[in-house]
Amino acid sequence: MNNPLIIALDFSEKQQVVDFLKPFKDEKLFLKVGMELFYAEGPAIVQFIKEAGHEIFLDLKLHDIPNTVKGGMKSLARLGVDMVNVHAAGGREMMESALEGLDCGIKAGVKRPYCIAVTQLTSTSENQMQCEQLIPVSLQESVLHYAELTKQAGLDGVVCSAQEAGLIRSHFGKGFLTVSPGIRPGGNGIGDQKRVATPQFAREQGVSAIVVGRPITQAEHPLESYLSIKQEWEGVLL
Numbered sequence: 188m189n190n191p192l193i194i195a196l197d198f199s200e201k202q203q204v205v206d207f208l209k210p211f212k213d214e215k216l217f218l219k220v221g222m223e224l225f226y227a228e229g230p231a232i233v234q235f236i237k238e239a240g241h242e243i244f245l246d247l248k249l250h251d252i253p254n255t256v257k258g259g260m261k262s263l264a265r266l267g268v269d270m271v272n273v274h275a276a277g278g279r280e281m282m283e284s285a286l287e288g289l290d291c292g293i294k295a296g297v298k299r300p301y302c303i304a305v306t307q308l309t310s311t312s313e314n315q316m317q318c319e320q321l322i323p324v325s326l327q328e329s330v331l332h333y334a335e336l337t338k339q340a341g342l343d344g345v346v347c348s349a350q351e352a353g354l355i356r357s358h359f360g361k362g363f364l365t366v367s368p369g370i371r372p373g374g375n376g377i378g379d380q381k382r383v384a385t386p387q388f389a390r391e392q393g394v395s396a397i398v399v400g401r402p403i404t405q406a407e408h409p410l411e412s413y414l415s416i417k418q419e420w421e422g423v424l425l
């Protein structure tokens with residue numbers, strides 16, 4: 188994986204995607220389709236984005252009993268996306284089943300999509316984790332524990348904030364992917380996110396890929412915002 192900037196397409200219908208992509212006609216993008224868009228438009232939206240030549244992270248965060256997740260991944264594998272995910276809280280057996288499902292579902296000769304696991308959502312603070320999930324350790328310890336479980340299950344990496352990415356990289360090496368949402372250029376417009384970081388900080392921590400939604404999709408000029416965040420992420424001197 189070549190350190191992509193993944194744009195989160197948190198839209199409710201295809202037409203919004205079509206309008207959003209118009210200024211990006213010269214860019215080959217890595218796009219994230221999440222629950223809102225996929226539940227509204229179904230597999231057709233994946234097909235549409237693929238035909239436009241972009242890579243896709245299908246962010247449905249599967250979390251269910253192992254047999255159900257295996258079946259779900261078998262179906263998702265047929266869509267030909269580049270990355271899928273589960274919640275690490277589902278456990279090691281569930282994550283192993285996710286991989287089995289993907290292996291069953293992919294077409295012959297096609298590369299299996301990257302499969303990664305969410306550790307602690309970037310909208311979760313340490314206080315929330317300890318008081319609501321009753322996890323009596325630090326947030327970093329919890330994220331590291333879930334990363335260890337994910338690694339044991341054979342997945343390709345984790346979703347974590349850039350604040351934990353350096354720790355994970357020091358334990359598991361750069362071959363284990365760290366995909367980080369909660370990116371806020373200049374630290375602005377945090378919204379519901381709790382563990383945020385700038386693109387520059389993410390790069391310095393060795394993050395494998397950043398996920399950026401509202402700072403691009405809600406910007407007055409999305410293409411300009413994308414290019415500016417990409418420059419900071421790639422360390423291009425302005």
Ligand SMILES: O=c1ccn([C@@H]2O[C@H](COP(=O)(O)O)[C@@H](O)[C@H]2O)c(=O)[nH]1
Pocket residue numbers: 195197221305307308309310346347368369370380398399400401402
């Ligand atoms: O821990 C997580 C896991 C997934 N996300 C997703 O990333 C984007 C972030 O969007 P912003 O608008 O840049 O906040 C969004 O689609 C989330 O579902 C995450 O934020 N944190």
